[in-house]
Amino acid sequence: xxxxxxxxxxxxxGGGAVLGxxxxxxxxxxxxxxxxDSGAGLRQWYHQYGEPGTExxxxxxxxxxxxxxxxxxxxxxxxDRQTAAALLTDSGPDVFEVNGPLLDQIQGGQVxxxxxxxxxxxxxxxxxxxxxxxxxxxxxGIPQVIDMQMLYYRKSALKDAGVQPxxxxxxxxxxxxxxxxxxxxxxxxxxNDGGVGVLSGTPLFAAGLSLISEEGKVxxxxxxxxRALGKIRQLYADKSLLLGAPTDWSDPSALVxxxxxxxxxxxxxxxxxxxxLGDDFGVLPFPGDGSGGKPAVPVGxxxxxxxxxxxxxxxxxxxxxxxxxxxxxxxxxxxxxxxFHIPARISLAKQAEQLREGAAADAVRFAxxxxxxxxxxxxxxxxxxxxxxxxxxxxxxxxxxxxLKGVVRKVSAELQRVKKK
Amino acid sequence: xxxxxxxxxxRNLWFWVFxxxxxxxxxxxxxxxxxWSLYLSFFDAHNTVSPDASDFVGLGNYGAMLSDxxxxxxxxxxxxxxxxxxxxxxxxxxxxxxxxNRLRVAQAFFxxxxxxxxxxxxxxxxxxxxxxxxxxxRFGLANTVLGWFGADQTAWLSTTHPPWYWxxxxxxxxxxxxxxxxxLFLAGLQRISPQLYEAAxxxxxxxxxxxxxxxxxxxxxxxxxxxxxxxxxxxxQAFDEFYNLLSDARGYPPYAxxxxxxxxxxxxxxxxxxxxxxxxxVILALIIAVATVVQARWFGLGRKGED
Numbered sequence: 001x002x003x004x005x006x007x008x009x010x011x012x013x014g015g016g017a018v019l020g021x022x023x024x025x026x027x028x029x030x031x032x033x034x035x036x037d038s039g040a041g042l043r044q045w046y047h048q049y050g051e052p053g054t055e056x057x058x059x060x061x062x063x064x065x066x067x068x069x070x071x072x073x074x075x076x077x078x079x080d081r082q083t084a085a086a087l088l089t090d091s092g093p094d095v096f097e098v099n100g101p102l103l104d105q106i107q108g109g110q111v112x113x114x115x116x117x118x119x120x121x122x123x124x125x126x127x128x129x130x131x132x133x134x135x136x137x138x139x140x141g142i143p144q145v146i147d148m149q150m151l152y153y154r155k156s157a158l159k160d161a162g163v164q165p166x167x168x169x170x171x172x173x174x175x176x177x178x179x180x181x182x183x184x185x186x187x188x189x190x191x192n193d194g195g196v197g198v199l200s201g202t203p204l205f206a207a208g209l210s211l212i213s214e215e216g217k218v219x220x221x222x223x224x225x226x227r228a229l230g231k232i233r234q235l236y237a238d239k240s241l242l243l244g245a246p247t248d249w250s251d252p253s254a255l256v257x258x259x260x261x262x263x264x265x266x267x268x269x270x271x272x273x274x275x276x277l278g279d280d281f282g283v284l285p286f287p288g289d290g291s292g293g294k295p296a297v298p299v300g301x302x303x304x305x306x307x308x309x310x311x312x313x314x315x316x317x318x319x320x321x322x323x324x325x326x327x328x329x330x331x332x333x334x335x336x337x338x339x340f341h342i343p344a345r346i347s348l349a350k351q352a353e354q355l356r357e358g359a360a361a362d363a364v365r366f367a368x369x370x371x372x373x374x375x376x377x378x379x380x381x382x383x384x385x386x387x388x389x390x391x392x393x394x395x396x397x398x399x400x401x402x403x404l405k406g407v408v409r410k411v412s413a414e415l416q417r418v419k420k421k
Numbered sequence: 422x423x424x425x426x427x428x429x430x431x432r433n434l435w436f437w438v439f440x441x442x443x444x445x446x447x448x449x450x451x452x453x454x455x456x457w458s459l460y461l462s463f464f465d466a467h468n469t470v471s472p473d474a475s476d477f478v479g480l481g482n483y484g485a486m487l488s489d490x491x492x493x494x495x496x497x498x499x500x501x502x503x504x505x506x507x508x509x510x511x512x513x514x515x516x517x518x519x520x521x522n523r524l525r526v527a528q529a530f531f532x533x534x535x536x537x538x539x540x541x542x543x544x545x546x547x548x549x550x551x552x553x554x555x556x557x558x559r560f561g562l563a564n565t566v567l568g569w570f571g572a573d574q575t576a577w578l579s580t581t582h583p584p585w586y587w588x589x590x591x592x593x594x595x596x597x598x599x600x601x602x603x604x605l606f607l608a609g610l611q612r613i614s615p616q617l618y619e620a621a622x623x624x625x626x627x628x629x630x631x632x633x634x635x636x637x638x639x640x641x642x643x644x645x646x647x648x649x650x651x652x653x654x655x656x657x658q659a660f661d662e663f664y665n666l667l668s669d670a671r672g673y674p675p676y677a678x679x680x681x682x683x684x685x686x687x688x689x690x691x692x693x694x695x696x697x698x699x700x701x702x703v704i705l706a707l708i709i710a711v712a713t714v715v716q717a718r719w720f721g722l723g724r725k726g727e728d
Binding site: 081084085087088102104105107108184192194196242243259379385391395 | 470576
């Protein structure tokens, strides 16, 4: 009997909680908007930046906009998935930062056309990062700042091992092996997964190929692709790669703490590395491979997009234009005052004092000369298939040719799918 | 007995006061999404939960999912995981229960010690395992200890040959769940009548293995069935430790990717392929249901005449 009573009480409690929640949902207006639908307040979302001061800065920009009240939401966690899910509902943002937008989001009508907003200054944007935001001649996101990745190396560690900074992929393999093992330092850090996630298409670009060709076909159906990926496997097989570090590639700790002599990381890590290592470091692009190859540097840009589900798209577009097209002072501040990014506008990047000397100047040059962005046609399903194959090549020693054949099939099917729409 | 109690309750307003809200919540948050998911599984629902009629693909998503090498590989992963974790937890929990049950002093203390990890969340435990015990550099706990014996540092979570990552995944789950099943076994052990042991002793059975094999183990049958069923269902639903131990911001390694993680990436990740993800979820649910029924049959659960 006591058991029955206990269960009943539990159910009543649970039911009460559900009822309470249902009532709260029914009556509440806790949508983060405050003024319901009566006014035209805009909700703007950003992903959480690591650099201190950024959040205050974007709130300051929003407050400076006088035409409409803009509420900024700073969202930690898995931002790409949060926005992807929020775009399916009415409670999502009006204006939001997006690592894209993705082709499926554009084709699904989830974001609005911003071509007219960007038109006056379209040519001033870095074309490498504007291209993946353009579909059928229309622009769907305004690039905010450019992020790029490159190879950091510790000069003293390479010098001690008697090796030169690597200029080819073969030299990189040899150098990583040569510096590995001394005082338990590893040669190269490409992330805890051995480079599967971060390298993406970079080795293919280094071999003179691409993910998707200009004609919209698979860009790596070529023996050179298998050769380049085989060399990444070599790095793993030689035990030259640092694996299982406490922080991943995006954080420079592994290099700074001496766990590795070379590390692949982002431009954002530069101030931290400079502070810790002084002049004892240099930067390189991903080295080219083979006769047709050339150095490669991935670039990308978060863009500002407007949700098609927004009830205030006109105001949202006006705000996006005001902030990311007109207010160059804010754009410069956002790119250079907190973290370390290249402004997306060529004219602003040229003016930036911080990017004129040393490793930062090298980085800007790499981005301009060797920069490649993931094309819009490179869908999430294609990326998963490619990264799975890359993982099997690197870790299991699977045959690159065979693995790539499977990826080519998958990517071709994806290209067919998106072109049908 | 049961009809006697239920009858008046049906006419009782209080029944609905107590059960109504709960049933409403269950319907709203469980059954509606379930049915909606089934509906979506027949559509090409990219980035939408309300596809048009033109997006109808029939069983296309099911075909695509069942011919998807990555999904099938993930099913393989979880069969392997279940094959590891179910016997391992079973043996460990039973051993702990037998040990604790024998204690004459501080029984409550040891019971709590083994049970406490259950209160820890998978996320927290996974982070501890990943960052301090099994990190791949020289100052990780496991590597430090191995270093004393001159061993090289091992990247536990990144090494696939040999697959050390299984050690990390299995130990974290063992640590978290063994205590809970130990409590179930303890309850079972305490239900066994002491007279049985006394009678066995009179008949000349030696304490220890003989008694365990012929009395304790058969008497624990009902508990064992429940424990194994729970363990299998839990193993099928594994997600947290895989996700927290192995994923990073950019993706997830294809080895050791259980189906739930794969579906999460397909449906809720950047793919936003909700039709395909729903089809996978339906397939997975069917597999779990079939496995459970087969297992219940095998154990003779619900057979007439069982105690």
